Amino acid sequence: MQLTQLLIFLILFPLIAAFFLLIAKKDLERDWIVRLSALVIGVASVYLLITTFDKGAVLISFIPAAEAGVVMFGLEMLIAVFILYLGITYKKWHVVALILVQSALMLYFELFYAHGVHVESNLFIDEFSNIMAMIIGIIGSLICVYSLGYMKFFHESHKEMPDKRPWFFAVLFLFLSAMFGLVFSNNLLWVYFFWEVTTLCSFLLIGYTKTPEATNNAFSALWMNLLGGIAFTVAILWLAIYGGGVMGLSDLLTTGKAIALIPAALIGFAGLTKAAQLPFSSWLVGAMVAPTPVSALLHSSTMVKAGVYIIVRFAPIFQSTFTGYLIAMIGALTFLIASGIAISQSNAKRVLAYSTIANLGLIVACAGIGTYEAVWAAILLIVFHAISKSLLFLATGTVEHRIKSREIDDMNGLIVRTPKIAAMMVIGIAGMFLAPFGMLISKWAAIQAFIDAPFGFLFVIILAFGSAMTVFFWTKWMGKILSVTSDSKNIEGEVDKSEWTALTALAGLSFITTLVFPLISVKLVDPFLLATTGHATSFTLDNIIIMMLMLFLIVLLPLSIMIPHRKHRHVSPYMGGRTTTQDLRFSGSLGVQKKTVLSSYYLHPYFGEAKLRPVGIWLCSALIVIMLLATVAKGVIL
């Protein structure tokens, strides 16, 4: 009973915070509400872990489902009316059509089938939900805290925009609430409800600035996610009509593939839209117009993680089915193509966006394969990606306010100009692709998982190429930051306290999670895998020791800079024998003083968005069509 209250608290508390944020008009009030709520949410999610530790999956069945169902349905219809209204005002007829279809389907279900559906346990908690709750509760709330400083600065430097911060923070916390609901719900109708709320929240946040571009991109995110929402409603209807009304996630996963495969494919499709897999990647790239904390939230702890969460949940159903392989292939191709496009991007946020899409692709590929090794890799990818990516977004946001640019070429010499933030950024980038940090451990596990799976060699080859491209675009960014431009001045200034708290906490988390990942694996991921797939992974002690040694070296070596050493003679860089000044100015032809400007390779002719994206869209669209058709055909034959 206490556990029930704790889960409901985690879902409802952010709502209460959201309400107070909506009415709090003063900066000081808002600061304190956000900080305290973030602290409460963080502590509660850790407390949840402690109380459910070693207990396995716990189903909760004390909640009056019928009443809650009616309330949720009412809210869904309200959301639909709201979206309908906006769709008509902005003349977005595809959105109008989609929301009408979706509402009609839901109404049809509610009128004719809802009474036949009975779910014993509406809420549940297991290790995977626990991990997700920690990500939402800790990383999500850190991003909210960061937003305090960022949004204040944002509105100071964008006077032309209406300051709607109460609204902004309320939606942030609503988002957290919906995410908690999503990962705690066992009843698919509940999952669907929270699913739709996250769609709405992301729509509102992307469109926050109300510029024409923001509005357009918000609607583009909306229609793609509505498409996924329709697939979700069809899955619910199918279950009600042909699936005997099985609506509990835990029941569905044990009913076997005959019944579960078709809804799994449909919900998997919904997951693909939410996780911004090709061909739906453009909404996440478009979402970059929003203030940076929104991007951080969408990319690390909410929204896209909801998409992969649901696909990983259905992994046991996908395992060694044709449907599963196709979903995995969509993910793998997304990984490959998005990594390639990231090479050609010069805007830091777009690089981050494509890298997110790529990594989500890898998670989807692992989930689609569905073996215990693959799911292990998928869950660890979710954890490590959330930490590193949120750190990178927040660091980019802080840098952006100082250099007034998001271009990577403008970040030359950040280590001199903004040393502390640059260090955070480097930790984030290293966390994304270098040994011994978490993401690399997960990639390693993914290679192992793929090669052990049937037809896995195809996935291994894709992964090998994709990760080579990953090394390229991350390192050239890292190199830019670490270039020592001796003539630059330190422009770091005073970093806002709330921003600094979030940055250091996340940087610390990158190290700590890498250090304790064997513990996460043994105590959280393995019991989950044992319960769902009957296997647990084994990570040899030797490898762990070697990686700890590497981590130790990585931490130790930078400290060596602090050791006083004899002064070295400084020379200026070789400039082909030209006379140069200290800041690398040289006299060009006609005696004009030129400044040396260094710019990275973006390889547009080979990796440009215009070249690769259409390929990805067509390939993955075709795979999705085949996936859905094949699943239906198989379902009909069975």
Next chain:
Amino acid sequence: MINIVWAIVFVLVAPLIGGLIAGIDRKITAHMQGRVGPSIFQPFWDVGKLFEKENAVVNETQIFYAICYVVFMAFTGAIFFAGGNLLLVIFALTLAQIFLVLGAYAANSPYSYVGAERELLQIMAYEPMVILAAVGLYVATKSFNVSDIAATTVPVILLVPGIFLGFIYVLTIKLRKSPFDISTSHHAHQEIVKGVTTEFSGPSLAWIEITHWYETVLLLGFVFLFFAFSPLLGIAAVIIVYLLEILIDNTNARVKWQLAVKSSWLIALVVGVVNLAALYFLNGGVS
């Protein structure tokens, strides 16, 4: 499973072997070009002299990256020769390589900057093939552990001949041999001067040279793994492969990076798909 003794032996002995290989390389190269060539110990004298020179730097962080480069390369080789996990070896190798690239970036100099970018292109070119080589060895021997692969009785080379050839192809890049010495070479006469290492001098450059020796021994160890079922054959293969690399080095002009990346990727893709698929179906659908 991990053998510490071998790790220590590698760290201590590999520079001697690697340096000797470099000396022999120069001797053979000289003979191919109709010169007498220096003594085979010349690389040691060169490095010794570099250590005596003044360490002039553009900025101090360069020294740090050079040290990291050698430390992690030695570490990588130690994992390999101690019998560790091959994938971990590859990841550690990438980490070491990244430090060299960062060192080049850190100087903020045009020539080393272009060198760094090209070095990254080279990493991107060879990385898929190197990972696939490890995967090929795994499929053939059912283990990623170097200790298991080295102790196998399976004639690995007969199972993954395509992957072996692909690996030899990218080995040219890794050993910085022409036609793929795009980011730096042993000679400072190319269009980007000495590329990655342009701004390194004195002791820092000496460390980079020693790192190169470590890397050579590590890579030749990798070649050996394909023939591990018969150690004598393995040593013969290592010698033949290295002689072949010298021959290629002396008979080819440097190519553009486009050709290096495209050809390496194409080869990795073709041998990867064909060889792994063949193994997969030969094993009856289980890898």
